[in-house]
Amino acid sequence: MTVTEQAATGRRDRKKRQTRAALTAAALRLVAERGLEHVTVEEISEAADVSSRTFFNYFTCKDDALIADLAVDRDRVVARLAAAPPQVPAVPAVRIALDEAIDTMESERELWRLRLAVIAQNPALLPRLMAGNIETERAMIQAIGARLGVDPDHGHPALVTAVAGAAFRTAMLRWAADTDGRPLRDFVDEAFAAVVAGLPDPSPTS
Template sequence: MTGRGLRERKKADTRAALAAATVRLAVDRGWEHVTVEAIAAAADVSYRTFFNYFSSKEEALLQPGGPDQPRLSTRLRAVPADVGPLDAVRTAVQAELTELEADPVGLLERLTVLMGTPSLLPRLVEMSAADERECALAVAERTGLDADADLLPALLAAVVSAALRVSLLRWQAQGGTTPLTALADEALDAVAAGLPAAH
């Protein structure tokens, strides 16, 4: 591994350690009792180092891969252009959830903290709205439609957002026993018949 590759690997490990410490402390102490100082100490880094990776403890919980982590819209844009919009979205969703499910225990704990912390809801809604808008723009680019004037881009993005949310909640309720990707497939299958075709 090159020096640059080693540095990137170390940075990724430090980010992951901070994100994991954030969840662990939230489960143990309750979200309101978690401080950046405690997170940094638990991850064995300095207080200042925390801010090289995250802008706040909320970001460490809600965006464990950091603000630049791949988003659904990024994954959607990477799907070949000749793939239809719904199939392209399904491919992007599968990639997103496969990555999320790589750490099932951590994901279950993060969802438990989120569900039990109403104060996090506004930030979560803000992030979801931004992600949904980006997804609509990516669908618009793929189909040649207008993200604001035409129905499909915004509707497909909203449906996918809802399907993801429902899938995550069902996965948590089942204790992670059913693959998240299978639950998302089931949700997308259930709504696919109601989506307008792209012409």
């Protein structure tokens, strides 16, 4: 591929990412304002300044526009988990694997806060979200089992996946509700440090 062809490919990929992001932002904004049942693909497309045909080049339905990018993150997290140094224990390895996702979420804080609010306000999204979570958990269990040299049915990979997932979700929800502007990384580090320490009880607060 020539330099000119590489540049053209880079521009096309960048344009695709921009279009996908615009559709997601439009879908989240409209659904937050009106509710899931009162927003159409046509309205999302119009808000993103593209055609409905273009919408379906990126998403199968409006629900996908709201939550499909979570699956994209999954692939990158699993790849980073597999690449983590072999001497790192499983839970800290998962924490390392989340670095890129954390940076992305931090750079899109308002969008993620909106996404979490939309999911909370529209329970109809939960079955699709849960299906995606099951796929993520399976991929994580496979990757952790491979790291540890144990069969995925051993039990430990599934336990690590469940605990790490709960820690990350707790951190993410605290971050979304935070009004002081603390970075997501702080909340995630606190949650994973507590897990690694064996979840000691915190001191009472006044």
